[in-house]
Amino acid sequence: MSNLIVHGGAPLAGRIVPSANKNAILPILCATLLTAEPVRLRGITEITDVKKILEVFRSLGSSVEVDFQTGILDVHHKSTHFDPASDRLPEEMRSSIMLVPGLMARFGAARIEDDVKGCTLGAREIDPHVEVFERFGAVVERQSDGLLLNVPGRLRANDHWTDYASVTTTENFVLCAALAEGTSTLMNAASEPHVQEFCAFMQMLGAKLEGLGTSRLKISGVEKLGGGDFTFAEDFHEIVTFLALGAITGGDVQVKNSQPEQFPLIDRTFAKFGVRIEHKDGWSRAITTGALKVKEPFTRNILQKVEAAPWPYLPVDLLPIFVALGVKAEGSVMFWNKIYDGAMGWTSELSKFGAHAFLSDPHRMVTFGGKPLHAAEVESPYIIRVAIALLMVAASIPGRSVIRHAAPIRRAHPHFVENICSLGARIEWVEGD
Ligand SMILES: CC(=O)N[C@H]1[C@@H](OP(=O)(O)OP(=O)(O)OC[C@H]2O[C@@H](n3ccc(=O)[nH]c3=O)[C@H](O)[C@@H]2O)O[C@H](CO)[C@@H](O)[C@@H]1O
Ligand SMILES: C=C(OP(=O)(O)O)C(=O)O
Numbered sequence: 001m002s003n004l005i006v007h008g009g010a011p012l013a014g015r016i017v018p019s020a021n022k023n024a025i026l027p028i029l030c031a032t033l034l035t036a037e038p039v040r041l042r043g044i045t046e047i048t049d050v051k052k053i054l055e056v057f058r059s060l061g062s063s064v065e066v067d068f069q070t071g072i073l074d075v076h077h078k079s080t081h082f083d084p085a086s087d088r089l090p091e092e093m094r095s096s097i098m099l100v101p102g103l104m105a106r107f108g109a110a111r112i113e114d115d116v117k118g119c120t121l122g123a124r125e126i127d128p129h130v131e132v133f134e135r136f137g138a139v140v141e142r143q144s145d146g147l148l149l150n151v152p153g154r155l156r157a158n159d160h161w162t163d164y165a166s167v168t169t170t171e172n173f174v175l176c177a178a179l180a181e182g183t184s185t186l187m188n189a190a191s192e193p194h195v196q197e198f199c200a201f202m203q204m205l206g207a208k209l210e211g212l213g214t215s216r217l218k219i220s221g222v223e224k225l226g227g228g229d230f231t232f233a234e235d236f237h238e239i240v241t242f243l244a245l246g247a248i249t250g251g252d253v254q255v256k257n258s259q260p261e262q263f264p265l266i267d268r269t270f271a272k273f274g275v276r277i278e279h280k281d282g283w284s285r286a287i288t289t290g291a292l293k294v295k296e297p298f299t300r301n302i303l304q305k306v307e308a309a310p311w312p313y314l315p316v317d318l319l320p321i322f323v324a325l326g327v328k329a330e331g332s333v334m335f336w337n338k339i340y341d342g343a344m345g346w347t348s349e350l351s352k353f354g355a356h357a358f359l360s361d362p363h364r365m366v367t368f369g370g371k372p373l374h375a376a377e378v379e380s381p382y383i384i385r386v387a388i389a390l391l392m393v394a395a396s397i398p399g400r401s402v403i404r405h406a407a408p409i410r411r412a413h414p415h416f417v418e419n420i421c422s423l424g425a426r427i428e429w430v431e432g433d
Contacts, residue, residue, distance in 0.1 A: 001433050002407040004391055004417070007426035008375065009398030011251035014423045015283070016242045018255055019045045020071075020232030022412040023317075024194040026095035027171040028201045028230070029053045032075050033102025034179060035205055037227030044073040044232070045414040052090040056099070060087065068414075076227075082107045084148055093411070094118030097129055098168060101175035104138060104151045112147040119383045119408065122342030122362070128162055128169040135160055136176040157182030157221055165190040165215065165310040171198055177219035178207040189217045192311040193236055193262050204228045233259055237317055238413060240266060241388055243286040244321050245420065247275040248328050248396045250288060253423060257284040269314055271295065272304055272333065273325040294331025294369065303366065304331065309338040316340065320389035323367060327355040327393055330370030337363050346386050352376040353393055353401075375399030384408040388416075395425055404432075 020043040029050065032039045044050060046068035054073075057064050063076040082103050089111055090096045096116045103110035110133075117124040130140055130147070136155040141148045157180045162169060170190040177184035189195075191213050199212045205228060208220040239255045246253025247270070257263070260279035267277040272295050276287040294304050306326075308316040316339045326333040327350055337343050340363075347359040353376045356368040375397050380387035387406040394401035406429075409416050417427050 001405050001431070002410070003430050003432050004403040004406040005428050005430050006391060006394040006401045006403065007399070008395045008401060010249065010424050010426070012245050012249045012253055012395070012420065012423035012425055013251040015254045016238075016256070016419055016423070018234040018238035018242065019043070019414050021194050021197070021235035021237060022047055022049060023167065023192070024197040024232060024235075025050060026053065026093075027098050027168070027175075027194075027198040029075075030095060030098035030102060031175060031198070031202060031205065033077055033080070033099065034105055034175065035225040035227055036078055037225070038074060038076040039205075039227045040229040041073040041075070042229070042231040043071045044068070045071070047414050048411050049093045049095060052093060053095070053099075056090060080106070082109070084109045084111050087111075089113050091115040092118070094124060094168060097126065098171055098175065100129070100133060100149065101172055104133070104136075104149060104176070105155060105179045108151045110138075110149045112149070114146050120342065120381055121340040121383060123340075128166055129172055132160065132169060132173050132176060136180055155180035155221075157184040159185045161187040162189075164188065167192055167195055170195055170217070174199065174202055174207070174209065174217060174219060177221060178202060178205075178209075178225060179223075180221040183218065183220045185219075186217045187215065189215050190310055191215060192315060193233075193259070195311075197233055201230050204230055236262060236266070236315075237385070239284060240318050241321055241392075242419070242423075243270070243275075243277060243284060244325055245392055245395060245423070247273070247286040247288050247292065248325055248392050251423070252285070254283045254285045256282060258282055260284065265312065265314055266318070269306055269322060272306065273322070273329040275325070291370070292325060292329035294326070294329045294333055296331065303334040305334040305336060307336045307338060313338070316343070317385050319343070320383070320385040321392065323350075323357070323365065324389040324392040326367030326369050327353070327357060327373070328369055328396055332366060332368050334360075335365045335367070343383065346381055346383070346390075349378040349380070349390060350393065352378050353397065355393070373397045375401040377402040377404065379404040380406050380408065382408055384412045388413075391427070395420070395427070
């Protein structure tokens with residue numbers, strides 16, 4: 001088990017160039033399976049989920065050349081093979097399920113492993129995915145260790161309207177539709193920045209896709225897709241995290257950000273904690289004056305609140321980062337996770353720091369911030385952004401804290417600890433139990 005030892009209390013300052021967004025990299029990697037032409041990806045990161053997918057590609061006979069120093073990946077699925085009876089897909093990661101369309105389109109068969117749940121945030125449904133695959137013509141059979149999918153012939157276009165705007169279901173729909181026979185439309189499509197980045201990549205491969213960034217996607221299937229050269233944008237999760245680390249420690253952090261147009265709601269959310277975000281010349285900066293303080297609403301008898309839901313709401317994976325600010329800022333904030341039913345069970349870990357946070361129900365937590373905090377040993381659930389939030393609180397408190405089981409951070413953020421240390425923090429990984 002990997003634990004983080006944090007010697008907190010120092011104001012963090014400096015500049016960070018963030019890495020690419022895991023949730024853009026993974027669907028794009030899965031999309032490369034749809035083409036037999038070479039693809040070059042720039043900005044690929046050395047994170048565990050990426051390494052697992054590349055391992056699968058190699059085991060299926062694809063050519064994979066990666067240099068994590070330069071961030072260049074050359075992938076070519078030319079002599080690729082797949083046998084659903086013996087080949088297995090990666091587990092403990094959500095994006096494994098996005099390998100299915102490429103396998104179905106190329107080999108007429110695919111698998112969904114039992115554990116494609118990713119972070120333990122509550123229900124991670126597979127039914128919306130199975131429904132999409134069935135609509136494109138897959139026959140699905142339950143086996144002892146997963147689901148087996150068979151497609152007789154070419155995938156068939158269809159029109160679909162999902163129950164809710166799901167990120168990976170939207171991506172799976174686009175992946176299936178790109179090579180399907182006919183024109184498909186998806187209503188209630190997700191439109192997060194990483195979904196937009198993925199759609200732009202699909203267009204680069206030659207997919208005929210309209211409606212990028214909206215809730216209605218129209219895709220006309222083509223006979224085959226080409227290759228290309230694609231550069232990833234900066235990860236908005238990392239941008240927000242490093243800005244928040246600057247703010248929570250009373251420091252001065254700037255982060256490279258070439259897409260400030262994605263940030264108005266994120267900036268307003270920072271402002272609720274007394275943090276002003278400035279975007280200038282391709283860099284974003286968190287500006288604080290004195291101790292953090294929650295902005296009081298004018299409406300009487302309500303709490304300041306932060307609501308997370310599918311884009312264009314605040315992205316749910318950012319919620320823990322703002323909870324950390326809520327613990328620190330003087331005043332009360334209600335955090336409302338409108339997506340997951342099991343993402344807030346870590347409230348009790350916050351109390352080990354002396355924080356006052358109250359779990360109202362599975363979707364809502366209230367922080368009563370500004371209380372005196374002390375260093376502590378806490379345990380992270382298997383949730384990337386919660387491990388980070390606990391680290392943020394620890395970094396703001398003088399003394400030695402321990403974040404146990406922080407390894408999920410490595411699923412999304414390469415060189416994370418090195419980056420924070422470059423801002424003046426004293427944090428190290430220690431292997432233990
Ligand atoms: C690899 C990847 O990209 N993972 C992201 C992706 O996961 P993923 O695509 O799995 O997340 P979904 O958008 O499908 O939502 C996850 C779960 O939340 C519930 N749900 C969601 C939306 C809604 O309006 N109603 C509802 O009930 C469903 O049970 C669903 O299974 O999107 C999530 C939501 O932004 C992020 O947390 C994950 O980091
Ligand atoms: C929840 C996350 O990822 P996954 O869906 O892969 O578990 C995340 O990136 O915060």
